[in-house]
Amino acid sequence: MKWFISHDTLRSLFQETLEKDCGEKVSHCYQCGKCSAGCPISFQMDYLPNQIMRMVQLGMEDQVLSSRTIWLCASCLTCTVRCPREIDIAEIMDYLRRRAYKKQVIPLEETEIPLFNKIFLRNIELFGRLYEMGLIGMFNLLSGEFFKDFSCAPKMFLKRKIGIFPHRAKNIREIRDIFKRSGKLAHSKKDRLLHPKLLFLNLFRKFIGKIEKLK
Amino acid sequence: MRYAYFPGCSLHSTAKEYDLSTKAVAGTLGIELIEIPEWICCGATPAHITMHLLSLALPVKNLLLAKKMDSYEVATCCAACFNRLKVANHFMENDSVHRDKVNEIIGEQYSGEVKVRHFLDILINVFWLKNLSERIIKRLDNLKVACYYGCLLTRPGEVTQFDDVEEPHLMDDLMKILGVEPVDWPYKTECCGASFSLTKTDIVLKLSGDILQMAYDEGAQAIVVACPLCQSNLDLRQAMINKKFKKNFDMPILYFTQLVGLALGIDPLKLGLNKHIVNPLKLIKSVGVL
Numbered sequence: 303m304k305w306f307i308s309h310d311t312l313r314s315l316f317q318e319t320l321e322k323d324c325g326e327k328v329s330h331c332y333q334c335g336k337c338s339a340g341c342p343i344s345f346q347m348d349y350l351p352n353q354i355m356r357m358v359q360l361g362m363e364d365q366v367l368s369s370r371t372i373w374l375c376a377s378c379l380t381c382t383v384r385c386p387r388e389i390d391i392a393e394i395m396d397y398l399r400r401r402a403y404k405k406q407v408i409p410l411e412e413t414e415i416p417l418f419n420k421i422f423l424r425n426i427e428l429f430g431r432l433y434e435m436g437l438i439g440m441f442n443l444l445s446g447e448f449f450k451d452f453s454c455a456p457k458m459f460l461k462r463k464i465g466i467f468p469h470r471a472k473n474i475r476e477i478r479d480i481f482k483r484s485g486k487l488a489h490s491k492k493d494r495l496l497h498p499k500l501l502f503l504n505l506f507r508k509f510i511g512k513i514e515k516l517k
Numbered sequence: 518m519r520y521a522y523f524p525g526c527s528l529h530s531t532a533k534e535y536d537l538s539t540k541a542v543a544g545t546l547g548i549e550l551i552e553i554p555e556w557i558c559c560g561a562t563p564a565h566i567t568m569h570l571l572s573l574a575l576p577v578k579n580l581l582l583a584k585k586m587d588s589y590e591v592a593t594c595c596a597a598c599f600n601r602l603k604v605a606n607h608f609m610e611n612d613s614v615h616r617d618k619v620n621e622i623i624g625e626q627y628s629g630e631v632k633v634r635h636f637l638d639i640l641i642n643v644f645w646l647k648n649l650s651e652r653i654i655k656r657l658d659n660l661k662v663a664c665y666y667g668c669l670l671t672r673p674g675e676v677t678q679f680d681d682v683e684e685p686h687l688m689d690d691l692m693k694i695l696g697v698e699p700v701d702w703p704y705k706t707e708c709c710g711a712s713f714s715l716t717k718t719d720i721v722l723k724l725s726g727d728i729l730q731m732a733y734d735e736g737a738q739a740i741v742v743a744c745p746l747c748q749s750n751l752d753l754r755q756a757m758i759n760k761k762f763k764k765n766f767d768m769p770i771l772y773f774t775q776l777v778g779l780a781l782g783i784d785p786l787k788l789g790l791n792k793h794i795v796n797p798l799k800l801i802k803s804v805g806v807l
């Protein structure tokens with residue numbers, strides 16, 4: 303049986319909310335596939351970018367928010383500059399990730415990227431500028447990959463490319479205020495920056511993975 | 518020519534040589550770059566993925582710091598910072614809803630009056646290539662490079678207003694002036710995996726490996742970049758790429774400022790050419806510059 307997607311099926315509440323919140327007209331997408339053709343990460347995604355657009359049109363919110371695709375998108379903007387319907391697909395990916403954070407949907411497969419983003423932001427909130435050592439150390443610790451990129455470290459130190467101590471910002475108060483007020487205005491609580499549930503899940507999965515390898 | 522200079526986090530750590538060479542070139546040409554005091558991180562990709570307002574507020578804070586220096590033009594070298602600053606400006610200029618919210622967060626009034634320029638753009642469109650060509654002491658003939666722009670420098674076109682989004686040519690033009698031959702290759706704006714360097718290293722290795730291979734196949738002896746993230750993915754990760762895909766690339770990844778500096782007769786050490794993981798000095802000697 304052929305199933306035709308009609309004009310009615312394509313008017314989901316999810317699509318309406320998205321269009322209202324981020325101003326991008328997903329309904330304009332006519333599934334040409336140009337976004338997916340140029341996407342450098344498509345080989346790793348579970349749904350291609352154009353499929354995500356269709357899923358939004360059809361209102362498949364749960365599947366979209368728990369997909370790997372939204373986290374794997376590298377924000378390279380290739381799709382955005384190419385879309386013949388002038389849809390900013392990268393912005394939609396951003397919106398979907400922010401929505402996933404807000405709804406606390408934790409993707410089952412891609413836990414590193416959401417974790418990394420939060421550690422990165424926390425780092426800026428603490429130091430004002432990126433403190434690489436802190437970022438790498440914290441990420442390795444919390445993602446359970448303790449010795450990742452260990453081989454690169456000596457080279458970086460020798461070339462004096464990475465500092466041991468963080469920069470001390472004089473205006474750190476102001477910076478923290480910016481973080482606080484941005485969170486308030488966006489109705490996202492600051493303590494969600496590092497969610498224990500996410501951390502636990504991450505470490506647990508790494509642990510299981512290691513045990514399976516040993517077997 | 519006087520600019521408020523926004524180096525960004527990378528140029529103070531992993532991309533020190535970009536910072537050094539930019540300052541050296543600017544100094545030689547008489548372009549004044551004054552670092553914005555107490556500048557803060559622009560938030561990069563994690564901010565716009567996580568909190569939209571924060572991703573605008575952080576760059577705006579920096580633009581306001583520049584404004585307080587009485588400087589209405591900011592110069593930056595990092596393609597990612599450039600992109601974030603430009604996007605924030607675009608919102609502050611054209612979107613009153615976001616402008617009001619961001620002004621509330623910062624506690625000051627701003628509506629996009631500080632202009633942002635990439636150093637490449639300053640060299641080409643403010644200093645002018647013709648003036649630059651008159652200052653060249655050593656032409657870098659016999660060198661063949663692939664100009665790699667990466668994804669964020671030119672996109673989105675209406676925001677960055679920088680170069681052609683699909684077929685950029687500013688860096689190629691600059692190289693020709695120096696005597697360097699840019700190869701015609703299809704991966705100018707391909708993505709290197711940028712922000713996934715730590716989280717999804719496998720993806721970065723695959724994407725960066727493809728870029729190296731393409732440059733090599735087109736006969737390039739080095740890749741020239743304008744972004745610290747591209748540089749570190751291609752340079753620092755090159756050994757891992759070689760190991761994983763059983764290749765033996767030995768491709769130096771240079772910043773455009775370093776080549777300009779060499780042509781202006783600046784000492785290679787002042788350009789940070791000793792700071793690369795894949796040593797470029799061999800290649801530079803072989804083309805007879807040193």
Ligand code: SF4
Pocket residue numbers: 330331332333334335336337338351352355384385386387388389391
């Ligand atoms: S390029 Fe635009 S119109 Fe084409 S499938 Fe992608 S989002 Fe839809």
Ligand code: SF4
Pocket residue numbers: 337340341342343344351374375376377378379380381382391392395
């Ligand atoms: S912005 Fe994301 S979805 Fe679009 S091409 Fe780049 S990686 Fe793919």
